[in-house]
Amino acid sequence: MKIKAGLYIGIAIVLIVGGALLAVKGKDAVSQAESRKQGILDAEQKTIFYQNSPGSIVEVSVAVGDSIKQGEVLFKVKSAEGETDVVAPEDGSVNKIIVKPGDLVQLGMPMAVLQKNNFYTDLYIQESEIQKLEVEQSIGVYFPYLEHPTEVTGVITSIAAAPQFASLRMSREKGQADLSVFLVRVTMEGNADLLPGMTAEVKLDEVTD
Structure with missing residues (x-):
């Protein structure tokens, strides 16, 4: 009987210790998940509007997907005042062309959509972590799913002044309210490896106050 009792006690101790270790590992996993914030990479866009006298498109000088430089001619328009060029206001690429040769254009009409070389990602940060961050702060942004995972330097350009929504805790502990x-x-500068739609990640546990 004593042997059986000892065996049962030993099994109980193993179960208790094992459960405690699993609980610790579970909390570590939750903590790690909460410290890694992911967002979807997107690119800033700019619509080009016609700013001259009414006329007709005589030439479209670019195609969708073309890389362009500031000042590069995008369209040629013939009006009563003669032929004028519509140029790129900044570097980027052509995301969409709205007009075609022969189309009539008037002041304020959209002609094309450009994708800027600046990228951004939006992250949702809990109030318990928000004090680590401030506008114009530099921060490392990781791209973990590339063939060769890479990191670029980003800059925090805005932090919402008010909470957007309530985030339920992964584990509710007595006496703690939802955050x-x-x-x-x-935001960050683009490079050849980055494309809109990629997963961007910030590790808050690597950010110092």
Whole structure:
């Protein structure tokens, strides 16, 4: 009987210790998940509007997907005042062309949509972590799913002044209320490896106050 009792006690101890270890690992996993914030990479866009006298499109000088430089001619328009060029206001690429040769254009009509070389991602940060961050702060942005994971330097350009919504805790502990969440936008310069739609990640545990 004593042997059986000892065996049962030993099994109980193993179960208790094992459960405690699993609980610790579970909390570590939750903490790690909460410290890694992911967002979708997107690119800033700019619509080109016609700014001259009414006329007709005589030439479209670019195609969708073309890389362009500031000042590069996008369209040629013939009006009563003669032929004028519509040029790119900044570097980027052509995302959409709205007009075609022969179309009539008037002041304020959209002609094309350009994709800027600046990228951004929006992150939702809990109020318990928001004090680590501030506008114009530099921050590392990781792209973990590339063939060769890479990191670029981003800059926080905005932090929402008010909580966007309530975030339920992954584990509810007695006496703790749900945390509110803030919207943080991080911008970065584009490069050949980055494309809109990629997953961007910020590790808050690597950010110092």
